[in-house]
């Protein structure tokens with residue numbers, strides 16, 4: 001379908017084309033110098049001690065759980081209002097999830113009080129997700145985690161470049177997991193990054209993302225090594241040079257693109273404030289969010305499917321973030337029916353409107369006018 005205003009769009013230009021051509025000319029395609037450069041630049045941007053590029057954020061989350069020693073018999077507390085990968089990563093390790101509630105219709109991030117209620121003797125970690133790139137309550141969460149001696153993984157898929165209280169999101173916890181999927185703030189098609197501040201974990205990530213091997217093909221190509229040992233059960237979660245080259249270009253555009261997302265979001269909030277909509281995060285104003293998506297909550301009782309259909313008929317793509325993970329068939333089969341009333345109520349009313357840095361005011365105004373028309 002040809003959308004007049006798509007939900008998201010890439011900001012790609014000649015720079016990306018040239019970067020890819022340079023990789024092709026170099027004749028080295030998988031994890032090498034360009035990837036190392038991308039990792040270094042990303043670490044600088046995020047003020048992270050270590051950064052390891054992988055093929056997607058799902059792998060980053062999986063390795064985060066593995067590196068923290070999560071396995072069968074363990075439990076990890078996760079939000080339900082998130083992409084399913086946040087919870088799946090725990091299950092890949094043979095462990096189980098316990099779902100925590102969100103704070104409120106205004107703040108869709110995980111509720112520290114609800115986390116506290118889900119802690120059991122089996123709890124081994126907490127995963128938080130910075131919804132839309134707005135910070136979770138990291139001060140409360142980190143002190144709760146410290147009190148119970150639990151590591152914290154940040155699903156920062158929405159949050160590259162976001163800062164809370166002077167500290168980039170993804171570097172508050174033990175491990176931060178970023179996504180470079182094609183609709184994210186920094187897009188390489190598939191791609192992800194692990195940010196970590198602990199040397200012991202960094203050593204594990206290096207091994208686990210490449211079969212547990214003690215040297216890389218690139219090291220051998222460079223003449224630094226002739227053979228290798230396999231010292232752990234690792235995976236092939238490597239990234240390639242083409243995606244890293246895209247990542248480097250996108251990283252340069254991230255600050256101004258995030259700033260434009262912020263400007264568009266504030267324009268939306270202002271234009272939609274007198275409707276009956278709930279505008280999550282519009283009153284919080286803390287730190288520097290990355291404004292990955294623009295969620296609104298319809299007034300209770302408004303038919304969401306009809307609303308989204310009318311948007312579609314006007315050429316406007318919208319989406320839902322998210323159907324709660326605990327309501328998916330697989331999760332119901334595994335854990336039975338669970339009740340998270342606030343998450344469920346918000347998820348029923350949520351619609352995500354278009355937001356992307358190249359959107360422009362005219363497209364935004366068209367979305368606003370269409371929304372007003374539908375709701376009146």
Ligand SMILES: *Cc1c(COP(=O)(O)O)cnc(C)c1O
Pocket residue numbers: 055056057058059082083085086129155157158178179180181191192
């Ligand atoms: C996109 C996303 C992921 C998964 O990222 P991939 O890179 O596609 O694996 C995980 N969590 C959240 C919240 C996401 O939005």
